Amino acid sequence: MQNAQRWRWLIALLTVVALMGAACGGGEEETDTGTGDNGTQEEEFPADSTMAALQEEGSITIGVKFDVPPFGFVRPGEDEPQGFDVDLGNIIADRLGVEAEFVEAISDNRIPFLKDGTVDLILSTMTITTDRDAEIDFSRPYFIAHQRLLVPEGSDIKGLDDLAGKTVCTVLGSTGESNLKEKAPDAKRRTVDAYSECFELLQNGAVDAEISDDVILTGQIIQDDSLQLVGPELTTEPYGVGIPDGQTDMQEFIDGVLQDIFDSGEWDEMYDEWVGQYTGQEPDHPSRLTLQDALDLFPCVEFC
Numbered sequence: 001m002q003n004a005q006r007w008r009w010l011i012a013l014l015t016v017v018a019l020m021g022a023a024c025g026g027g028e029e030e031t032d033t034g035t036g037d038n039g040t041q042e043e044e045f046p047a048d049s050t051m052a053a054l055q056e057e058g059s060i061t062i063g064v065k066f067d068v069p070p071f072g073f074v075r076p077g078e079d080e081p082q083g084f085d086v087d088l089g090n091i092i093a094d095r096l097g098v099e100a101e102f103v104e105a106i107s108d109n110r111i112p113f114l115k116d117g118t119v120d121l122i123l124s125t126m127t128i129t130t131d132r133d134a135e136i137d138f139s140r141p142y143f144i145a146h147q148r149l150l151v152p153e154g155s156d157i158k159g160l161d162d163l164a165g166k167t168v169c170t171v172l173g174s175t176g177e178s179n180l181k182e183k184a185p186d187a188k189r190r191t192v193d194a195y196s197e198c199f200e201l202l203q204n205g206a207v208d209a210e211i212s213d214d215v216i217l218t219g220q221i222i223q224d225d226s227l228q229l230v231g232p233e234l235t236t237e238p239y240g241v242g243i244p245d246g247q248t249d250m251q252e253f254i255d256g257v258l259q260d261i262f263d264s265g266e267w268d269e270m271y272d273e274w275v276g277q278y279t280g281q282e283p284d285h286p287s288r289l290t291l292q293d294a295l296d297l298f299p300c301v302e303f304c
Helices: 002-025 050-057 084-096 107-116 175-183 195-203 214-223 248-264 266-279 291-297
Strands: 059-064 072-074 099-104 137-152 167-171 188-192 209-213 227-243
Touching: 050 059, 050 084, 050 248, 059 084, 059 107, 072 084, 084 099, 084 248, 084 266, 107 227, 137 175, 137 195, 137 214, 137 248, 137 291, 167 175, 167 195, 175 188, 175 209, 175 227, 188 195, 195 209, 195 214, 209 214, 214 227, 214 266, 227 248, 227 291, 248 266
Parallel strands: 059 099, 167 188, 167 209
Antiparallel strands: 137 209, 137 227
């Protein structure tokens, strides 16, 4: 339970820091120096660009998970999400010099939210795939995860070969759903809307296992250390920022932001804060992959 205590302590500390920052920042008027919220020089963009339009609006709406520590989660009793994806969203907003507004985006509504304009961007543990890229645009990868299986301690499930006849939870619209169909066709699938639902079903014994990305499952282990990862890495899952189709200027802008945080070491600091300190593992660094590299991992199945 030590990890769970550390996790709760970290959430409490971050909440206090956020509240202190809000209190300190509310009493001064803005100047016309053109600096963003993080003190960096606000970039100027062509008047007809997507970025200039967002600057005119003064905000950017970003879809994130609300139930997936350490990427996007809401502390009980609070309203605002925290996590790796949230931090990255704030960096993008700061570079634009606008406010970030976060809304919940579950796996199954991420692409519809981009298509109907509910959000300007998606930062919601979304794996870059060729099928998805046919509907929306992606940034270069900003995180690399790997799919694994999560089971209770003492389970006789050690890998994919043990899933025949077992009930396995996966999230609707996720790559876990398609991977389970392909790699364990004899398993009984239980599909739900949110990862928190899989977590609860696994805890109460309603399902035998859960398939998802290792970092998502690690967040569940931090909350309940009676769960464990088993078997080898099943896939490589490069996460990308989801962008409305055709917004190539926004795509280039975000790729530039990502390159900057890779080069500066800020990405590594974020990894250590949200992931590394709990897993004790070095990252599979996303700077090694281009967008095309990521697309090559997931050939077209449905839309191309």
